[in-house]
Amino acid sequence: MALLEVNNLEVCFGLRKGEVKALRNIDFKIERGERIGIVGESGAGKSVLGFSIINLISQPGYVSQGEVMFEGQNLAKMNHQQLRSIRGNRISMIFQDPMMTLNPVLTIGDQMVECLMEHRTISKQDARNIAVQKLQQVYIPSPETRLDQYPHELSGGMRQRVVIAIGLLMDPDIIIADEPTTALDVTIQAEIMELMLELCERNNVALILITHDLGVVSQVTQRTFVMYAGRIIEQGPTKEIINDAQHPYTQGLINALPQMGVRGKRLHQIRGAMPSLQSVPVGCAFRERCDYAIENCSHNVPDFTESGGCKVACHMVAELKREEQAVKLEIKGGAQ
Structure with missing residues (x-):
């Protein structure tokens, strides 16, 4: 049995104009x-998925299915x-802005000790010792001193790093990290x-x-x-997706990376913008931005097709696979 299994999950938000x-x-x-x-991209539903896993969706949002x-x-x-x-015990979440996690009027030590004593029956001194160990694990110098400092006193x-240490306090089985390095410079990232x-890797988390x-x-x-x-439109081993992306959208994301550009020329970008969730087009949601859209894209939501070691929700890829299979059968029939 898998540690975590998400099945047919749907999340809706009830707005005045109807459900989204x-x-x-x-x-x-x-x-x-x-x-x-x-x-x-922003608005794809990534963070909503993270919050949904630990049922942190706030009203008017709710899990409608799955x-x-x-x-x-x-x-x-x-x-x-x-x-x-x-939450915070078996499954921890790290948010993109540490100041949204840390209470500015409490010391780092107070927050870590409170978290430990909420989930474990231990003394305050034992909780403080565990907090020091976790700060050491994330390579924070002088951890005993940092425990008595406030969040604004840290870079x-x-x-x-403190937020990651808090996420590790209870030795969780899963960590959900939502854009954990967005606000940091490249070196710190x-x-x-x-x-x-x-x-x-060390803790098998x-x-x-x-x-x-x-x-x-x-x-x-x-x-x-x-x-x-x-929706999830492509999934598979990371190396396969990076080296041989199958979905036109994933290809566009990879081609938009700065290292993929040519010196002196404009960076590649996917034309248009992601549709609003209030007006997702019929069929494939990406079709209006896709250079390879076919007739079927305007009418039906694509199912997953196995291609290149990945699963891809794309009518064009499915059509190419069918043509490839037909050619193989034709060659095999001719050989016989």
């Missing part, structure tokens, strides 16, 4: 110690009290991601990394899910 589906037909599994990446199974328990059906034993990179990779940066995904994750307009 933010997530549609999300299916995936993650094993213990596995690292997956969820990528896509299940999130964690070791046989459906998190989507749990009440607030039941979820308190899971951005140091605050993010690399350090933080190397740190997270090291900690996950599963990681769900939510990001728009394919470069980060390629360095840290083993499998990748590409999202567009609330």
Whole structure:
């Protein structure tokens, strides 16, 4: 049994103009110690998916369909009290802005000790000792001194390390990291991601990394899910997706990376913009931005097709696979 299994998950937001589906037909599994990446443009539904896993969707949002199974328990059906034993304990979440996680009027030590004593029956001194150990794990110098400091006294990179240490406090089985390096400079970004990779490998912790940066995904994750307009449109081993992307949208994301550009020329960009979730077009949501759209794209939502070691939701790819199969059968028939 997988550590976490998401089945046919749908999330809706009730607005005055009617319901809006933010997530549609999300299916995936993650094993213990596995690292997956969820990528896509802003508005694709990445963060909503992260919040949905631990049932943190606020009204007017709600899980309208599907299940999130964690070791046989459906998190989507749990009440607030039941979820308190899971959130921050078995499943931790790291947010993109550390100041949204850290309380500015409490010291780092107070916040870490409070978290430990909420979930474990230990003394305050034992909790403080564990907090020091976790700060040491994330390579924060003079951890005993840092415990008595307030968040504003630390640099951005140091605050993010503290947030990661808090995420590791309860020795979780899964860490959900939502754009954990967005507010940091490039050098600190690399350090933080190397740190997270090291900690996950050392402690056999599963990681769900939510990001728009394919470069980060390629360095840290083993499998990748590409999202567009609330759906997963391509999934597979990260190396396969980076080296041989099958979906036109994923190809566009990779071609838009600065290192893929030609010196002196404009960077590649995908034309147009992602549709509003209130007006997702019929058929393939990406068709109006796609250079390879065919007639079927205007009428039907594409199913997954296996191609190049990945699963791709694209009518064009499915058509090419059918043509390839037909040619193989023709050659085989001729040989006989």
